[in-house]
Amino acid sequence: MTGGYTREELAGLYRRRVGMVYQICLMLLKNVPDAEDACQTVFRRVMERAEPFRDLEHERAWCIVTARNECRNQLKHWWRTRRAGEETLDIIPWEAPEDGEVWEALLSLPERERTALYLHYYQGYSTEETAELMGTKPATLRTWLFRARGKLKQRLEAEGYGV
Numbered sequence: 106m107t108g109g110y111t112r113e114e115l116a117g118l119y120r121r122r123v124g125m126v127y128q129i130c131l132m133l134l135k136n137v138p139d140a141e142d143a144c145q146t147v148f149r150r151v152m153e154r155a156e157p158f159r160d161l162e163h164e165r166a167w168c169i170v171t172a173r174n175e176c177r178n179q180l181k182h183w184w185r186t187r188r189a190g191e192e193t194l195d196i197i198p199w200e201a202p203e204d205g206e207v208w209e210a211l212l213s214l215p216e217r218e219r220t221a222l223y224l225h226y227y228q229g230y231s232t233e234e235t236a237e238l239m240g241t242k243p244a245t246l247r248t249w250l251f252r253a254r255g256k257l258k259q260r261l262e263a264e265g266y267g268v
Contacts, residue, residue: 109157118164119148125165125228126172132212132223133176143175150175169228170238173220210260218253221246 110118126147130140150171158164211219217239224235236246 109155110152114157115152118151121161122165122168123148126168128227129169129172129220129223130176132219133173133216134179135212139179143172143179146175147171165228166234166238169224173238206261206264207257210257210264213260214253214256218249218256221249222253222257225250 123144127140127144130143130147131137134140134143147168151168158167211222214222220239221235224230224238225232230238232246232250233243236243239246241249
């Protein structure tokens with residue numbers, strides 16, 4: 106038994122959440138190796154938790170917030186300032202969702218807007234839930250979503266995709 110879980114419970118939690126956690130990490134860090142490291146760290150933290158989650162929604166929210174925080178910590182780390190520029194990372198292939206054009210446009214948005222869009226549209230959280238996860242007011246989040254949708258529409262139209 107690790108933390109508050111049996112091996113089977115941990116395996117089930119991992120299967121349920123690994124895709125979502127990995128996509129969040131990939132979206133924020135924009136490269137596969139760092140996303141894999143961050144994803145691994147999130148699940149290590151799950152194993153270290155003393156108490157189990159209240160329910161599946163608590164588990165999901167905890168994983169999202171922990172993934173976002175881990176990515177932010179990695180982005181602030183001193184090692185990041187001594188690495189190759191982001192343009193060199195663009196040549197690294199990575200797995201994108203089925204809607205590749207929309208996903209690429211989403212990745213070009215500022216962090217708070219792309220995170221808001223991801224949580225609201227890809228993960229299905231309400232604006233109130235997304236605002237709580239992101240530590241802001243629902244009205245502010247709706248403004249971010251409105252601006253982000255406008256920017257996405259402009260980018261997709263500029264690239265010739267009928268929106």
